[in-house]
Amino acid sequence: MTLLAQTALATPLLDVRDLVVHLRAPGGTVRAVDGVSFRLAPGEVLGLVGESGSGKTVMARALLGLTPRHAIARASGEVLFLGRDLRALGERALRDVRGREVAMVFQDPMTALNPVMTIGAQLAEPMRHHLGLGRREARTRAIELLERVGIPSPQRRVSDYPHHLSGGMRQRVVLAIALSCGPKLLIADEPTTALDVTVQAQILDLIGDLQHEQQMAVVLISHDLEVVGGRADRIAVMYAGRIVEQAAARAVFDAPRMPYTEALLRSVPRLDQPSHTRLEAIPGRPPGLDAALVGCRFAPRCPRADDRCRSEEPALGADDAAPDHLYRCWYPV
Amino acid sequence: MTAVLEVEHLVVEFPAGRGQRVHAVSDVSFDVAEGETLGLVGESGCGKSTVARAVLQLPRPTSGTVRVSGRDLTALRGKALRAARRDVQLVFQDPISSLNPRRRVTDLVAEPLAIAGVREARRHRVSAALEAVGLPPEVADARPHQLSGGQCQRVSIARALVQEPKIVICDEPVSSLDVSVQAQILNLLEDMKHRYSVSLVFISHDLAVVKNISDRVAVMYLGKLCEVAPADDLYRSPMHPYTRALIASIPSAPGPRAKLTGELPSPLQPPSGCRFRTRCPLAQARCAQEEPVLTERQPGHAVACHFPVA
Numbered sequence: 084m085t086l087l088a089q090t091a092l093a094t095p096l097l098d099v100r101d102l103v104v105h106l107r108a109p110g111g112t113v114r115a116v117d118g119v120s121f122r123l124a125p126g127e128v129l130g131l132v133g134e135s136g137s138g139k140t141v142m143a144r145a146l147l148g149l150t151p152r153h154a155i156a157r158a159s160g161e162v163l164f165l166g167r168d169l170r171a172l173g174e175r176a177l178r179d180v181r182g183r184e185v186a187m188v189f190q191d192p193m194t195a196l197n198p199v200m201t202i203g204a205q206l207a208e209p210m211r212h213h214l215g216l217g218r219r220e221a222r223t224r225a226i227e228l229l230e231r232v233g234i235p236s237p238q239r240r241v242s243d244y245p246h247h248l249s250g251g252m253r254q255r256v257v258l259a260i261a262l263s264c265g266p267k268l269l270i271a272d273e274p275t276t277a278l279d280v281t282v283q284a285q286i287l288d289l290i291g292d293l294q295h296e297q298q299m300a301v302v303l304i305s306h307d308l309e310v311v312g313g314r315a316d317r318i319a320v321m322y323a324g325r326i327v328e329q330a331a332a333r334a335v336f337d338a339p340r341m342p343y344t345e346a347l348l349r350s351v352p353r354l355d356q357p358s359h360t361r362l363e364a365i366p367g368r369p370p371g372l373d374a375a376l377v378g379c380r381f382a383p384r385c386p387r388a389d390d391r392c393r394s395e396e397p398a399l400g401a402d403d404a405a406p407d408h409l410y411r412c413w414y415p416v
Numbered sequence: 417m418t419a420v421l422e423v424e425h426l427v428v429e430f431p432a433g434r435g436q437r438v439h440a441v442s443d444v445s446f447d448v449a450e451g452e453t454l455g456l457v458g459e460s461g462c463g464k465s466t467v468a469r470a471v472l473q474l475p476r477p478t479s480g481t482v483r484v485s486g487r488d489l490t491a492l493r494g495k496a497l498r499a500a501r502r503d504v505q506l507v508f509q510d511p512i513s514s515l516n517p518r519r520r521v522t523d524l525v526a527e528p529l530a531i532a533g534v535r536e537a538r539r540h541r542v543s544a545a546l547e548a549v550g551l552p553p554e555v556a557d558a559r560p561h562q563l564s565g566g567q568c569q570r571v572s573i574a575r576a577l578v579q580e581p582k583i584v585i586c587d588e589p590v591s592s593l594d595v596s597v598q599a600q601i602l603n604l605l606e607d608m609k610h611r612y613s614v615s616l617v618f619i620s621h622d623l624a625v626v627k628n629i630s631d632r633v634a635v636m637y638l639g640k641l642c643e644v645a646p647a648d649d650l651y652r653s654p655m656h657p658y659t660r661a662l663i664a665s666i667p668s669a670p671g672p673r674a675k676l677t678g679e680l681p682s683p684l685q686p687p688s689g690c691r692f693r694t695r696c697p698l699a700q701a702r703c704a705q706e707e708p709v710l711t712e713r714q715p716g717h718a719v720a721c722h723f724p725v726a
Contacts, residue, residue: 134594134595134596135594249679249680251679252679279459279460279621280459280621280622280623280662280665280666281459281661281662281665281676282459282679283665283667284664284665284667284676285676285677287667306594306595307595308595309666309667310667312667313667346596347595347596350595350596350598350599351595351598351599351624352602352624352625352627352628353624354623354624354627354651354663354666356628357648358627358628358629358630358631358647358648359606359628359629359631360628361603361606362599362602362603362628363599364597364599364600364602364603365596365599365600366600368564368566368594368596368597369594369596
């Protein structure tokens with residue numbers, strides 16, 4: 084690690100410590116996020132990967148205090164943003180952080196926008212609120228932002244309503260809104276899942292360019308390792324409410340230590356394989372999170388598992404030779 | 417090899433009010449050989465699902481013919497059509513909403529047999545189908561909400577296969593499943609194809625998935641086929657600029673990204689000439705005037721482009 088990166092990690096932008104979010108559900112409690120810790124340096128891109136139900140979205144929302152209060156059965160841990168615990172802030176103080184210092188982009192661009200407000204008005208709202216811009220100034224900025232995210236004829240588009248735009252264009256607008264106040268951190272939760280492959284590449288490139296330009300840190304969440312692969316500095320893999328592996332992006336692809344990550348990489352069809360290549364499917368499915376789990380959570384599906392795995396859960400640790408490559412396994416690959 | 421499914425000059429148009437028409441599928445022709453898997457790829461809105469439905473006459477196509485084992489479905493009506501449809505089965509994208517939530521798994525799988533009037537060995541055929549798709553016997557009495565998405569998709573596949581069709585059309589069958597479950601279902605489809613000796617039409621927007629399962633792949637853009645080729649060929653040497661752009665936009669694709677700008681034009685007023693010309697990096701004046709025809713440029717490799725990439 085370079086000296087610069089070391090100092091960056093010493094004063095992280097975001098430091099999540101042992102975050103727990105258990106949700107109320109009809110049959111009891113769902114342990115959606117069960118003790119997650121990670122750090123993010125300024126300007127760093129962290130890819131957060133996991134299957135549906137692994138807790139990535141609940142975690143992302145909990146960072147900004149967006150989990151509805153009545154849905155929480157238990158929550159603990161710290162979310163330190165520039166040293167300040169966001170979980171300890173009141174709603175009013177949180178509102179000053181959301182959209183200004185930390186912005187979020189959601190999966191579905193169709194429902195993220197208000198259907199009865201013009202996109203110009205929706206873009207102006209955070210800038211007027213957080214930055215105190217006047218009406219005219221905010222509109223000018225809105226047009227600039229639309230132009231920056233690649234919307235053709237922004238002067239005209241600024242008065243359009245969301246239904247006038249395609250899915251890809253709406254996601255660009257959502258990005259423009261997220262970036263309007265120059266946040267230090269962008270949380271992008273499956274920003275391209277609802278979009279077509281060609282548009283997906285456009286949006287991911289745009290996020291990459293903007294991240295670079297504004298030196299903004301990004302948490303890029305996806306169920307698709309490949310999507311996150313080329314764009315993240317580091318990758319964290321989530322499984323059943325926990326981070327099971329965390330390392331530099333290349334290391335996760337080239338030399339995963341956690342059997343789950345390895346199995347996930349192998350189960351995806353690849354373009355460089357001839358057609359009809361037999362896929363190495365992972366048997367079974369992720370465990371239910373409504374009861375306390377004993378042992379390693381991947382053990383029931385893991386080819387390497389033995390009695391120790393089934394009775395004792397490994398901690399997220401690393402080898403001395405590679406202290407930055409964290410994994411949660413007794414018998415790493 | 418004999419063709420099980422022959423689609424010729426298929427056109428599907430929908431009225432869109434004010435005298436306008438949505439040109440969903442425009443003059444699409446392809447065939448599927450016995451035991452073959454044909455992949456159909458394209459972005460959303462390109463008409464791939466409409467093709468699948470038009471094959472089943474749901475709704476009837478505006479024009480064109482659909483022959484299954486030589487019999488033209490477009491010429492059939494009523495009872496004869498319903499009987500002929502049994503040879504073509506559909507598996508949909510969302511496995512949970514495509515199953516009746518109030519019915520048990522055995523009844524869901526037995527229903528097509530009951531409708532077809534099969535009495536003989538019905539139970540046996542149902543349990544054999546459930547076993548073939550890898551569902552444990554205790555699932556037979558469960559209802560869809562008690563199953564996972566992957567299990568529901570297995571039920572849908574069992575239901576399609578129980579009638580021993582000639583063709584199964586899978587419309588994005590793994591798109592709503594998790595990556596780790598997706599591989600299970602793809603392997604299952606591959607096994608079932610051999611076990612029940614059916615042909616598959618596999619529709620997906622995911623090129624890597626399509627390549628894995630298909631013998632041949634057809635690429636669709638705005639209601640038209642732009643390239644048809646053997647799977648490995650298509651990915652090794654794509655000839656249509658659109659196919660190249662599609663492959664390049666896959667995150668894991670090697671090499672520089674030949675990015676596609678803009679979005680799909682409206683199917684209400686498709687561009688003149690080549691429908692891809694508005695986004696094509698190679699487009700010239702001729703592309704706007706003259707529509708390229710799907711032509712075989714190499715054995716088995718057809719492309720509809722005036723300036724195909726060599």
